[in-house]
Every structure is written in structure tokens, then in C-alpha cells.
Amino acid sequence: DQQVKQNSPSLSVQEGRISILNCDYTNSMFDYFLWYKKYPAEGPTFLISISSIKDKNEDGRFTVFLNKSAKHLSLHIVPSQPGDSAVYFCAASEGTGANNLFFGTGTRLTVIP
Amino acid sequence: GAVVSQHPSWVICKSGTSVKIECRSLDFQATTMFWYRQFPKQSLMLMATSNEGSKATYEQGVEKDKFLINHASLTLSTLTVTSAHPEDSSFYICSAREQVISDEQYFGPGTRLTVT
Numbered sequence: 001d002q003q004v005k006q007n008s009p010s011l012s013v014q015e016g017r018i019s020i021l022n023c024d025y026t027n028s029m030f031d032y033f034l035w036y037k038k039y040p041a042e043g044p045t046f047l048i049s050i051s052s053i054k055d056k057n058e059d060g061r062f063t064v065f066l067n068k069s070a071k072h073l074s075l076h077i078v079p080s081q082p083g084d085s086a087v088y089f090c091a092a093s094e095g096t097g098a099n100n101l102f103f104g105t106g107t108r109l110t111v112i113p
Numbered sequence: 114g115a116v117v118s119q120h121p122s123w124v125i126c127k128s129g130t131s132v133k134i135e136c137r138s139l140d141f142q143a144t145t146m147f148w149y150r151q152f153p154k155q156s157l158m159l160m161a162t163s164n165e166g167s168k169a170t171y172e173q174g175v176e177k178d179k180f181l182i183n184h185a186s187l188t189l190s191t192l193t194v195t196s197a198h199p200e201d202s203s204f205y206i207c208s209a210r211e212q213v214i215s216d217e218q219y220f221g222p223g224t225r226l227t228v229t
Contacts, residue, residue: 002156041122041222043117043206045220046217096216099159099162099170100162103156
């Protein structure tokens with residue numbers, strides 16, 4: 001039972017444009033959400049997170065939006081750069097220090113120069 | 114900082130043999146380490162959580178006698194897949210959490226296991 005879903009396996013965006021990666025979840029107990037970025041042959045690295053008490057968190061070119069009523073979050077990257085090309089995973093947990101992170105299947109972003 | 118390594122990065126073994134995968138935190142002490150498994154086109158699924166010096170806690174559906182986890186020090190955890198079968202072929206990835214400065218999990222690069 002997939003509690004975190006990323007329905008788009010891939011996304012291509014022109015350099016300089018906005019990349020929007022989407023994520024949906026089903027468990028209403030999730031209150032902490034994270035985005036990870038993964039390059040080939042490397043482990044996922046933490047990118048940005050958001051707690052359910054917020055609906056937006058921004059860090060440089062990266063912004064995560066959370067819509068609790070829709071159980072939906074999105075990651076916006078603007079402007080997109082070729083170095084952003086990677087697989088992006090959405091993850092969710094109950095609490096910030098929870099052991100169990102529930103991951104989506106990932107979205108492969110390709111930024112075209 | 115916060116680098117986690119895994120060894121080997123890929124391994125092929127014959128059915129019925131055992132394989133050990135190491136996970137090391139290189140520049141911090143990991144109070145907790147996690148083992149995940151990812152099948153093709155599926156998400157990372159947590160298999161077990163281990164705290165240094167104590168027995169691992171396994172997620173539902175994960176056989177503890179088949180996937181032996183040892184967390185003998187604050188920088189090393191090992192996962193041994195015993196009596197491997199082709200259906201154990203997967204991508205195994207570990208993560209480590211330091212927990213003094215942050216609750217963030219730092220992931221290793223993963224190990225691709227193929228059982229023939």
C-alpha cells in the first residue's frame with residue numbers, strides 16, 4: 001500500500017524555467033514532509049522539508065508547498081539549472097524524528113540546457 | 114560532512130549463499146541506522162531500524178532471521194542476507210542518524226544485490 005505517491009516518473013524542463021514536482025499522500029497522520037535529491041550511484045541527499053504547521057517553505061531556488069486538505073505537496077525549482085537533473089523523492093513521516101520515512105517512487109527531472 | 118558509505122556497491126551471489134553489506138558513517142557517530150530496500154519502479158521501503166548495541170527493530174513482513182542486522186559500533190552497521198534467493202535481488206540502501214545536532218537521515222549510495 002503506497003502511502004506516498006509521485007505519479008510522474010519523469011519531467012523535462014528547459015533551463016531557466018520552473019520545475020514543479022508533485023507528491024500526494026494518503027495517511028492523515030503524516031505531519032512532516034521531505035524532499036530528497038538523488039544522483040546516479042549516490043544516496044539520496046536531503047533538499048528541503050516542511051512541517052504540517054506551515055504551507056510553504058523556501059530555501060533559495062527551492063520552495064515546497066503543502067496543501068493539507070488535499071494531502072498534496074509540491075516542490076518548485078526556479079530557475080531550473082542543468083545541475084538539478086536528478087531523481088527527486090518525496091518522503092513523509094509522523095513527526096520530525098520518526099524512524100519510518102515513507103518514500104514516493106521518485107520523479108526523474110531532466111533540465112535541458 | 115555527514116557522509117555515509119556502503120560496501121560493496123554491487124554484488125552478485127549464487128542462490129543459497131549469504132551476503133554481507135556494510136554501512137559506515139564516516140564523519141559522525143550514528144546513534145541509529147536504517148536499512149531500506151528498493152525494488153525496480155518501487156519506492157524505498159524501510160526494512161529495519163538499529164540502535165548501537167541493541168537488537169534491530171524489523172518492519173512488518175521482513176524476516177529477521179533472513180536479514181541479520183548488526184550495529185556493533187556507532188559508525189558501522191551490517192546487513193547480512195542469509196540463504197539468498199533470486200527474489201532477494203534488490204537495491205539495499207542504509208541511512209544513519211546522528212541525533213545530537215539534527216534528526217536528519219544521511220543516506221549511503223546503496224548496494225545492488227543480484228542473486229542468480
